[in-house]
Amino acid sequence: MASDWLGSLVSIDCGTTLGIYQGEVSAVDPRAQTISLRQPFQNGIRCPVPEVSFSASDIKDLTILDIPKVRGTLNKICESKLSSLPAKIGESKLSTSPAEDKGPGPPKAPITILRRGAPLAPRAVSQASIPPVPRRSSSAGASTGRVKDNECFGDATTEGLDADFDFEGNLALFDKAAVYSQMDRNGNSNGSRQRSTPGNPAVPSYRHDENVLEGQPVVYRQITVPQHGGKEFCTDSGLVVPSVSYELYKRLLQACEKQGLSLERRMEITGVCACQMALTLLGGPNRLNPKNVHQRPTVVLLCGPHVQGAQGVSCGRHLANHDVEVILFLPNFVKMQEALTHEISLFGRAWGKQVSSIRDLPTSPVDLVVNCLDSHENPQLREQPWYRAAAQWANQNKAPVLTIDPPVSPQGQAPPAVEAKWSLCLGLPLALGEGAGRVYLCDLGLPRQVFQAVGIHYQSPFGCKFVIPLHAAA
Structure with a gap:
């Protein structure tokens, strides 16, 4: 039917x-x-x-x-x-x-x-x-x-589906302390390591960045100098980097020449490292990328007629090669060192702009000022009119200042005319004052034999970098 x-x-x-x-x-x-x-x-x-x-x-x-x-x-x-x-x-x-x-x-x-x-x-x-x-x-x-x-x-399986699940009540049924206690008992019975708890300080606990494998203790003082420079720094990892006197620093540079590390080689390394640091200060990939060509950063180089000025020109050449708008201030000196003349010739091929008068510098704030006015050998340059005019422009422009290879101001002498926000030392730091700002150290690529020639026990503190920050040791 x-x-x-x-x-x-x-x-x-x-x-x-x-x-x-x-x-x-x-x-x-x-x-x-x-x-x-x-x-x-x-x-x-x-x-x-x-x-x-x-x-x-x-x-x-x-x-x-x-x-x-x-x-x-x-x-x-x-x-x-x-x-x-x-x-x-x-x-x-x-x-x-x-x-x-x-x-x-x-x-x-x-x-x-x-x-x-x-x-x-x-x-x-x-x-x-x-x-x-x-x-x-x-x-x-x-x-x-x-x-x-x-x-x-x-059909009974469809009953009660409309009722909300009580997550809070279900979570209250889980006794976390009892579960951990059972895990500890099982671990001890199996011969495994006991879990670290606040009530058991004998079991050490490690952070995510700590090595759980035991090894030899770290020696933080890996650089020793025969003459203390009067100040000590430390790296981010805690390694001690002592300062050196300018006399010991000159002996180190002379040992470089004897070992085949000429001034031209050191100047090129300094220019590359200073350029890399300047690019980072300018914003790195966030500022320098193909989609942001309408906001090219502007950097002004203030250079004198000496080796420090030539290092600044080398830095400017590399910056210009990275599509940075570079303006080089260099007065028309009667006498310049051969290294500086060679660097100026190379800078002109990098499409950089060179001026000899303060009136040709920008009146609006720029992105960065690289200061290479001072010299280790000739502190009397501070009395020159062009030096005072350049220092006055840098202070009025209110742009951040990066000083490359700054000299040490003798005791009783006025601080630098241009106050820097960052200072880049080469090889080993000098005992810089407060006007130097935050101190960074550049790796010149000097082998240990060069340091040993002047009595310095040296082990590189740079790790995987060529420029590292230094902090004043307590």
């Missing part, structure tokens, strides 16, 4: 045009060859209407998910009421008589009838996604299988 199918849960495949429908059979009309579903789902989404009807011609496949009662007339209903479609119960096919199978008629769509399946959910259910449930041979096994089916696929 048609009423035997009422209440069954079925899945009807109507092809790609209409889609897949799931719902409870509410009516079966044998004459009109139609079947109706109550509370239907279309492609996993609940339909806006409470009931839909389907014609046998629109049905491509029909899968029965739940049968309330298996009647003995199931074969008759499948043939006469539902277009005589062959059916399956679980894995067994309800076969008809041979005469009926071979009879004429239109091609019949298969109907697959499975065991109890999952309740209707807001998503499409396909035959391949519902695995068959194996049969139990014993009555106890069969009852257990039914219980599991009800627990996994029964």
Whole structure:
């Protein structure tokens, strides 16, 4: 009878045009060859209407998910009421008589009838996604299988889904102290290391940047000098870098010449390191990139007629090669050192701008001023008019100042005319005063034999860098 199918849960495949429908059979009309579903789902989404009807011609496949009662007339209903479609119960096919199978008629769509399946959910259910449930041979096994089916696929699983999960109450059930205590006991029984706790100070704890492997103690004083320069610095890692006197510094430079490290070599290294430091102070990749060509930084070089001035010109040449707008102030001196003349010639090929008058310097603040006015050998240059004019312009421009290789002011002498924010020392630092600002150290690439020649025990404090900051030691 048609009423035997009422209440069954079925899945009807109507092809790609209409889609897949799931719902409870509410009516079966044998004459009109139609079947109706109550509370239907279309492609996993609940339909806006409470009931839909389907014609046998629109049905491509029909899968029965739940049968309330298996009647003995199931074969008759499948043939006469539902277009005589062959059916399956679980894995067994309800076969008809041979005469009926071979009879004429239109091609019949298969109907697959499975065991109890999952309740209707807001998503499409396909035959391949519902695995068959194996049969139990014993009555106890069969009852257990039914219980599991009800627990996994029964309607009771949908109860209580609307209630909010109590995260706070569930977290309160976790006893963290008890779990850690159990972990400690298990660790001690297995011979592993005990976890460090505040109540157990005997077990050391390490930071993320500390080495847990024991090694030799670090020697922080790796540089010793025969003559103390009067001041000590330390690096970021704590290594002590003592200052040297200018007399010892001159002996170190003379040893460089004897070892083949000429002034030209040292000047090129100084220019590269000073350029790298200046590029970092200007903003690095945030300021110097192809997308920011309309904001090129401007650097003014203030140089004198000496080696320090030549080092500044070398720095300016490298800055110009990095698309920095460089303005070199260098008065028309009657006598200049050969190294400075050579550097000026190279600077002119780097598209840098050179001026000899303070009136040609920018009146608005620039990005950086590189000060190379002072000389170790000739402090009387401070009395020259061009020196005073350049120092006055630097102080009025209010731009940050980087001084390269600054000299030490003798006791009782006035501080530098241009107060620097940063100072770059070469090789080893001098005992600079407060007007030098923050002190940085440049690696000139001098081997240990050069330091040993003047009685300095030296081990490089630079690590992976060529320019490092120095801090005043306590």
